Amino acid sequence: MSTTELHVHNPVEDLLRQDRIPTIWCPGCGIGTTVNSFAHALLGQDIDLKKTAIVSGIGCSGRVSGYMNLDSFHTTHGRAIPFATGLKLANPELNVIVYSGDGDLTSIGGNHLLHAARRNMDLMVVCVNNMIYAMTGGQAAATTPGAANSTTTPYGAFEPELNIPQIVDAAGACFVARWTAFHVMQLERTMAKALKKKGFRFIEILSPCPTYFQRKNNMGDGLAAMVDYKKRSKIKNGCPTWETVLEPGGEIIVGEFVDREREDYLTRMRRQLGSNYTEFPPQMEEHESEGCSKEC
Amino acid sequence: MPKGSVAITTERCKGCGFCVEFCPTHVLELSSAFNAKGYHPPHMINAEKCSGCNLCGMYCPDFAIFGYRNPVDKPQKGTHS
Numbered sequence: 001m002s003t004t005e006l007h008v009h010n011p012v013e014d015l016l017r018q019d020r021i022p023t024i025w026c027p028g029c030g031i032g033t034t035v036n037s038f039a040h041a042l043l044g045q046d047i048d049l050k051k052t053a054i055v056s057g058i059g060c061s062g063r064v065s066g067y068m069n070l071d072s073f074h075t076t077h078g079r080a081i082p083f084a085t086g087l088k089l090a091n092p093e094l095n096v097i098v099y100s101g102d103g104d105l106t107s108i109g110g111n112h113l114l115h116a117a118r119r120n121m122d123l124m125v126v127c128v129n130n131m132i133y134a135m136t137g138g139q140a141a142a143t144t145p146g147a148a149n150s151t152t153t154p155y156g157a158f159e160p161e162l163n164i165p166q167i168v169d170a171a172g173a174c175f176v177a178r179w180t181a182f183h184v185m186q187l188e189r190t191m192a193k194a195l196k197k198k199g200f201r202f203i204e205i206l207s208p209c210p211t212y213f214q215r216k217n218n219m220g221d222g223l224a225a226m227v228d229y230k231k232r233s234k235i236k237n238g239c240p241t242w243e244t245v246l247e248p249g250g251e252i253i254v255g256e257f258v259d260r261e262r263e264d265y266l267t268r269m270r271r272q273l274g275s276n277y278t279e280f281p282p283q284m285e286e287h288e289s290e291g292c293s294k295e296c
Numbered sequence: 297m298p299k300g301s302v303a304i305t306t307e308r309c310k311g312c313g314f315c316v317e318f319c320p321t322h323v324l325e326l327s328s329a330f331n332a333k334g335y336h337p338p339h340m341i342n343a344e345k346c347s348g349c350n351l352c353g354m355y356c357p358d359f360a361i362f363g364y365r366n367p368v369d370k371p372q373k374g375t376h377s
Contacts (some may be wrong), residue, residue, distance in 0.1 A: 008303050008362075008364050010303070010353065010359065010362040012353070012359055012362070013359065016359065021308065021358075021359065022307075022308050022310075022358060023357075023358060025357060025358075026310075027310035027311055027312045027335065028310075028312045029312075029357055030357060031357065032356065032357025032358055032359065033314070033354070033355055033356070033357045035357075036353065036354050036355070036356065036357075036359070037354065040354070182318075184351070184354040184355060185354070188354075221312075222312055222314075223312060223313045223314060223317055226314060226317070226318075227317065
């Protein structure tokens, strides 16, 4: 063992708000793991972090915007995509990332997701799917698999679940992928690829919810769910999205399903308006000065 | 000297066990000691096997652990390390 004192520093910590740590997430939750992959993807790129904004809605995954040391926006329930759309249109230079949960993006804000994909807004949407509304008390969401118990479905849900990659693909997203919290390295590569792309990019990440989903369905703790993902997942890049339905106990199809080029909203708007469109005049750069100004 | 090592911030750990389960060389184990919040943080049991791949750091949901490679002090002359 080396006796020299090494100065070691976790590179992810540069992207976190240290005063907010420890996180509120339960032991065994996979959201923090996805944040690691996201932070590594951001650090590995040549991206101006000053021009990167992260928007999230309400929920456990919505807390990510508060923990990342980027320009962040914690919005109302289900409305992360509309806020992000406004942000992008007002300042097209920004690289806007929506980081939210399945209950927020697909259940309450389902329509916004569809229409942002239809418009091909230049957003990157990361949906952490824990199959339930976790923070609000474990109610059944649109992604809760059929027959699963939850607070609001004590006899099992009588509705089939939503296959998110399929509807996003049908609505016209130009990049659709799904990974689980177990696939950290693959997720990092996919996120790095999506960060560089233009148009509506959607990444679904399956994540364990030990407190509400696994406990109510006798599925063990978060670690058991991760081992289960390892066993059941099968990588099929380019798989048609209608074949990616999640069946309880069946295979979890993961991979990058869709990667296509399509004209995004802003490009199309500029093309159709032609010379009638003028870019917003560039703003004077605000100089961030250390300490107080003269007035105080 | 092992190729790498891990740094653990025990007070952040929530004892989920992801790092212990998914370490490719099985370096870690949950210790019997408690941290201030009553969780069992991991400790190294096979420190000489650690390759510093940082997979534990990628899995840790609480940013409590990360792996790093030890700097190579001098170039090895022999082919055997």
